[in-house]
Amino acid sequence: MRVLGIIAECNPLHKGHIDLISRARKTTGADFCIVLLSGDYVQRGAPACIDKYTRSRALLENGADIVIELPLYTALSSADGFARGAVAMADRLGVVTDLCFGSECGDIEVLERSASALYGSGPDLQEFIRERVAEGSSYPEAFTYAAGRMGIRMPDTPNDILGLQYLIALKERGSGITAHALPRTAAPSASELRSYYMDSDRLLHEDPPDAAMALDFRTIYAGLPALSEEDFSDLLLYKLREELFRKTDLTRYYDVSRELCDRIWKALPSFTSFGEMAGMIKCRNYTYTRISRVLMHIILGMTEEEAAAHKASGYASYIHLLGMRSSAGPALSMISSTSGLTVITGSKRSYALLDPLQQVVMDREEAAGDLYEAILWKKTYTHRNDMSRMQQQRTRRFLMINDEV
Numbered sequence: 001m002r003v004l005g006i007i008a009e010c011n012p013l014h015k016g017h018i019d020l021i022s023r024a025r026k027t028t029g030a031d032f033c034i035v036l037l038s039g040d041y042v043q044r045g046a047p048a049c050i051d052k053y054t055r056s057r058a059l060l061e062n063g064a065d066i067v068i069e070l071p072l073y074t075a076l077s078s079a080d081g082f083a084r085g086a087v088a089m090a091d092r093l094g095v096v097t098d099l100c101f102g103s104e105c106g107d108i109e110v111l112e113r114s115a116s117a118l119y120g121s122g123p124d125l126q127e128f129i130r131e132r133v134a135e136g137s138s139y140p141e142a143f144t145y146a147a148g149r150m151g152i153r154m155p156d157t158p159n160d161i162l163g164l165q166y167l168i169a170l171k172e173r174g175s176g177i178t179a180h181a182l183p184r185t186a187a188p189s190a191s192e193l194r195s196y197y198m199d200s201d202r203l204l205h206e207d208p209p210d211a212a213m214a215l216d217f218r219t220i221y222a223g224l225p226a227l228s229e230e231d232f233s234d235l236l237l238y239k240l241r242e243e244l245f246r247k248t249d250l251t252r253y254y255d256v257s258r259e260l261c262d263r264i265w266k267a268l269p270s271f272t273s274f275g276e277m278a279g280m281i282k283c284r285n286y287t288y289t290r291i292s293r294v295l296m297h298i299i300l301g302m303t304e305e306e307a308a309a310h311k312a313s314g315y316a317s318y319i320h321l322l323g324m325r326s327s328a329g330p331a332l333s334m335i336s337s338t339s340g341l342t343v344i345t346g347s348k349r350s351y352a353l354l355d356p357l358q359q360v361v362m363d364r365e366e367a368a369g370d371l372y373e374a375i376l377w378k379k380t381y382t383h384r385n386d387m388s389r390m391q392q393q394r395t396r397r398f399l400m401i402n403d404e405v
Contacts, residue, residue, distance in 0.1 A: 045292025083165030094338030106183030323399030
């Protein structure tokens with residue numbers, strides 16, 4: 001049995017993602033396709049613009065057989081941490097035979113040669129990366145620079161760089177998963193589509209950017225409002241004020257350096273919004289994306305201690321199943337029997353099967369998910385009569401799609 005794995009954020013899902021799934025299934029001859037999906041928070045340090053269950057349903061209706069949520073500490077991590085965590089999850093499922101990703105160059109042999117050279121380059125590579133980031137470069141820029149310093153030629157396009165990270169992670173694990181780089185389909189950028197979807201007036205009166213490639217957002221997302229980091233502004237202000245009152249050392253939170261801690265406290269008196277705060281803290285040494293991630297770590301209570309435990313656990317404490325097609329039962333049975341991990345459908349019924357550390361992880365992820373949904377539904381429904389509908393929505397934890405769909 002061949003099982004395809006695809007790592008994605010789908011923030012939002014568009015026809016480029018659907019085309020990738022279709023081409024990947026044809027390329028690999030896969031019997032099943034598993035999408036490892038970032039949940040309610042994404043790598044750039046923001047809430048997903050569309051909730052994970054809506055995105056999961058769209059994926060299941062457009063080529064995926066099973067959708068599994070990436071752990072919070074993977075989804076809200078830097079590029080290398082994201083790649084290591086996502087690949088570890090794919091590998092630990094025990095059934096994935098092929099991993100496909102979109103690529104600007106579309107040549108897996110070129111990427112494999114670069115990945116092999118980078119994998120064998122030792123700690124010098126990471127030192128060069130840190131050096132460049134400290135000078136103000138983004139991670140992709142620093143990664144390309146470091147490779148050049150090592151005499152390694154490599155592409156400098158974002159999807160190829162992420163693909164290289166996947167390939168390096170596979171080599172680090174000694175994984176038997178076969179990787180495939182598929183030429184990326186021309187499509188509007190995710191940021192363009194997010195901007196369109198977040199503008200209710202444009203959504204109502206305009207076609208999306210590159211309408212031929214974009215999905216019908218008005219139908220698929222059923223009028224749900226999009227969330228952004230700005231919706232977390234009040235919570236961020238309260239959280240920082242509370243931590244200042246308690247004299248908390250912010251370096252306890254994931255990826256907060258001493259210098260960054262000092263910059264946060266310095267900017268706090270001028271706070272106006274999440275975005276403005278990140279902009280004030282941004283400097284040569286800290287990109288806007290990293291700062292956004294750090295601020296979200298603080299809001300969600302994500303600590304260095306928990307991040308270390310997440311890594312020590314092999315980047316996976318359990319498998320959170322967001323949804324599946326009814327025909328994917330054989331694949332799920334194999335995952336349950338080979339992964340050695342408890343399969344969670346979101347219900348607390350499985351809570352007792354987890355050890356204490358895994359329960360801490362589940363509590364953290366449940367709290368982060370509840371916060372996302374509370375903010376989403378506060379933005380969606382404003383009348384008391386809507387509270388029962390809100391509660392019904394928040395108890396939704398697992399999707400089963402029949403094959404007739």
